Amino acid sequence: MPRPDRLRAILLALLALLFHRPAEAVERPIQAGWYAFEPQQYLRQGELTGLDIEMVRAIAARAGRAVQFTPMGYIPLLEAVADGRMELVTGIAASAQRAETYALSAPYRHDTNVLIVRRGEAGALRFTDAAGLAAHLAARPGFRLGVRTGFFYFNGALDAHIASPPLPGTVRAADDDVTNIRRLLAGQIDGFLAERLSVALAITALGAGQAVEEQAMRHAIPLHLGFHRATAPETLAAFDAAIAALRADGTLExxxxxxxFPLLLSQTIDSRWFLSLQILGTLAAALAGTLAARQSHWSLFGACVLAGVTAASGGVLRDLLVGRFPIGIARDPLFLKLIFGTVLACWAVAHLWGLLRGRLILAFWVAQMTVAMRRRRIDRWLFDAADALGLGASTVLGVTVAFGMRAEPFWLWGPLLGTITGAGGGILRDVLRGGGDIPNLKTGFYGEVALIWSLALSAYLMVRGSEIEIDEVVVVVVAAVVGAVLTRMAAVAFRWKPPRLT
Known part of the structure; x- marks a missing residue:
């Protein structure tokens, strides 16, 4: 016979089985694939991120599900979801064939396709949508169009032209945007279609912003999440509800x-007008540093140091702070040449008097002009104007770098980097020049100007959200620079004083 303790153990085990309630089954993560396609999905410092990745994570979290991403090629991923080896693919444009192959969610975002042409040629192309492009291609069959291999644009006339062009060789497919950009610059095609965000990144990477431009066409294609056909209807319903909720509360936007934002601003920075603004700002800051050295009777070498500090140190501090390498001044030797060229030009003008000795009439008029300038303090106003222009241009550049580096939270880093870039050089210049007596930190309304306008620019960009366009960015940037210059000059003219600690 079994012993009493053994009988007791058996009885307890039976009771445990009888009254045991199984724990709720934990739903396994949805198996999704991802493919390298920046900025939609990519690795950043070893971490998977991107527009699609972050949106899907937010949607899945709202739906109460987890998603596990596995790297795959785009075509293999489509095939894997179709035959059930994977469960989810992002960025699917709806079509009758795809609706039969996948279970599609509600649209969660749009792809915007644009036509990229050589700079200066967009104005002659008057269409604004895919139908207009198709009509243009039909009327001008010799137009050589670049496309992406395997991509469809979901416009009947346009896709028909791409599939069967009227003239051989007028439609060329490429595996990536970089190839199409190079073909465009080499004159092998007249324009190419591309997804707006990814092509902006490619243009920036190649430094082609001054050679190409977007035409006015905007062709938006709704994108869906593509699930395997056997996905439970309640899962699809949960994801659709999550998409609706996140669109309503602005999370997806x-x-x-x-x-x-960073891509639009990178296009702005790479444009010719912004390069002109950077050059003007560098020249102005270098001139301000040179004039400061002249007023303090520094040597030529000292003037080079002071001009370099004024024009470049704010940007260097900014880049070191956010880990942006190579630092801006090292990316292009043009700006160092401008700084040293400004110093040498001022040195040459300052020594013009020596070359004019013996020419009494001309020397007399030069002397008269010099006296008049000193009486009216024109040299001081020239210094202040140059300093203000350098301050304004550098402030805006600092905010754009905060965008480009995706520094979060932007409401903090935008104004911080804008202020450091705009006012840092002028403050360090005065530190070197005046020892402990630094007017721009004691009584001058200087760093406050950079802070005010970097705050204003950052706030505007945050409020406008994802609706902002490149043309609007141009206007806003110019307005911020002009506003900073006028504010600084008004502060000098009216002797504004900043708030004091005591």
Whole structure:
């Protein structure tokens, strides 16, 4: 016979089985694939991120599900979801064939396709949508169009032209945007279609912003999440409800803005007009540093140091702070040449008097002009104007770098980097020049100007969200620079005093 303790153990085990309630089954993560396609999905410092990745994570979290991403090629991923080896693919444009192959969610974002042409040629192309492009291609069959291999644009006339062009060789497919950009610059094609965000990144990477431009066409394609056909209907319903909720509360728009802003601003920075602004700002800051050295009777070498500090040190501090390498001044030797060229030009003008000795009439008029300038303090106004222009241009550049580096939270880093870039050089210049007596930190309304306008620019960009366009960015940037210059000059003219600690 079994012993009493053994009988007791058996009885307890039976009771445990009888009254045991199984724990709720934990739903396994949805198996999704990802493919390298920046900025939609990519690795950043070993961490998977991107526009699609962050949106899907937010949608899945709202739906109460987890998603596990596995790297795959785009075509293999489509095939894997179709035959059930994977469960989810992002960025699917709806079509009758795809609706039969996948279970599609509600649209969660849009792809915007644009036509990229050589700079200066967009004005002659008057269409604004895919239908207009198709009509243009039909009327001008010799137009050589670049496309992406395997991509469809979901416009009947346009896709028909791409599939069967009227003239052989007028449609060329490429595996990536970089190839199409190079073909465009080499004159092998007249324009190419591309997704707006990814092509902006490629243009910036190649430094082609001054050679190409977007035409006015905007062709938006709604994108869906593509699930395997056997996915449970309640899962699809949960994801659709999550998409609707996140669109309503602005979460998806905010995610889109985080990835869209830096690319739009990078296009702005790479444009010719912004390069002109950078050159003007560098010249102005270098001139301010040179004039400061002249007023303090520094040597030529000292003037080079002071001009370099004024024009470049704010940007160097900014880049070191956010880990942006190579630092801006090292990216292009043009700006060092401008700084040293400004110093040498001022040195040459300052020594013009020596070359004019013996020419009494001309020397007399030069002397008269010099006296008049000193009486009216024109030299001081020239210094202040140059300093203000350098301050304004550098402030805006600092905010754009904060965007480009995706520094979060932007409401903090935008104004911080704008202020450091705008006012840092002038403050360090005065430190070197005046020892402990630094007017721009004691009584001058200087760093406050950079802070005010970097705050204003950052706030505007945050409020506008993902709806902002490149043309609007140009206007806003110019307005911020002009506003900073006028504010600084008004502060000098009216002797504004900043708030004091005591």
């Amino acid at each position: 905010a995610i889109g803005a985080r990835f869209r």
